[in-house]
Amino acid sequence: MRPQRLVDAVLFDTFGTAVDWRTGVAQAVSQFTSEVDPNEFALAWRGRYQPSMAPIRAGEREFVDLDVLHRENLEATAAEFGLDLGNSDPSDVDHLNRAWHRLSAWPDSTPGLTELKREFIVGPLSNGHTALLTNMAKHAGLPWDVIIGSDFTRTYKPDPNAYLRTAEVLRLPPHRVMLCAAHNADLAAAKDVGFRTAFIPRPTEYGPAQREDLHATGVWDVLARDVVDLATQLREHASA
Structure with missing residues (x-):
């Protein structure tokens, strides 16, 4: 048997x-800009991960996928670091946001x-x-x-x-x-x-x-x- x-x-x-x-996201950040410390930016971006999902788990927000949450968190993190994403090509920002796919x-x-x-x-x-x-x-x-x-x-x-x-x-x-x-x-x-x-x-x-x-x-x-x-x-x- x-x-x-x-x-x-x-x-x-x-x-x-x-x-x-961490390594993958930091590399993507370094390719996107030289204005911030890529490792610190990656850690701060990831730091918004769990808090951004909390309203969905609590039923306070309809489900949205991680691409949406990562983009919202990217924009918030960029503002925290004084990085103006509006000065960048939108396709480059999208590529950075999809670093989590790569x-x-x-x-x-x-x-x-x-x-x-x-x-x-x-x-x-x-x-x-x-x-x-x-x-x-x-x-x-x-x-x-x-x-x-x-x-x-x-x-x-x-x-x-x-x-x-x-x-x-x-x-x-x-x-x-x-x-x-x-x-x-x-x-x-x-x-x-x-x-x-x-x-x-x-x-x-x-x-x-x-x-x-x-x-x-x-x-x-x-x-x-x-x-x-x-x-x-x-x-x-x-x-x-």
């Missing part, structure tokens, strides 16, 4: 867990996902919408089996529906789905709705000054060094 796999699908937080957003994977992501997909369904469970995640996958070489964007779930993590609706699309009960993330709060929300959980550290996600999510702070099903190690541990579990 074949050993029981722990789950059927292993889904991934994407920004920060599967891809290195992020590169961490070195272990693609080989780890390639190993995982031999046994499991792999895909993102991200606040990104389907087009963004598809463009990112093509750019970064992420070998997803399936992409279910937030435009399907119509909400943003950590709203429970972001996780549950994704499982429903896959026709899987929550306990047969694992979320892998570098963020303890994301894993806590997934665990609360019945998902299995795996933590991998990304201690340089926010740069050398990062103070949060340096290690696991919850009781997760798997603690892995990286995505390759996660694949190894899940494979060993199935053969035990």
Whole structure:
């Protein structure tokens, strides 16, 4: 009798867990302008990410996708840094805003996902919408089996529906789905709705000054060094 796999699908937080957003966004900023520190601008732009989604999660605003929120946050961040986007070619501003579509994977992501997909369904469970995640996958070489964007779930993590609706699309009960993330709060929300959980550290996600999510702070099903190690541990579990 074949050993029981722990789950059927292993889904991934994407920004920060599967891809290195800070480096990619900072590079795009540096190509757009020399008037600001690109790393500081990238961090400030990202800092508006969760607050911008809060009204949608609270039902105070209709769902809009991340391209809209990123553009609003870009304009606010530019104003904060004294950068006048009105002096730039609109197509250049649009290209900068779509930097989030062109992020590169961490070195272990693609080989780890390639190993995982031999046994499991792999895909993102991200606040990104389907087009963004598809463009990112093509750019970064992420070998997803399936992409279910937030435009399907119509909400943003950590709203429970972001996780549950994704499982429903896959026709899987929550306990047969694992979320892998570098963020303890994301894993806590997934665990609360019945998902299995795996933590991998990304201690340089926010740069050398990062103070949060340096290690696991919850009781997760798997603690892995990286995505390759996660694949190894899940494979060993199935053969035990």
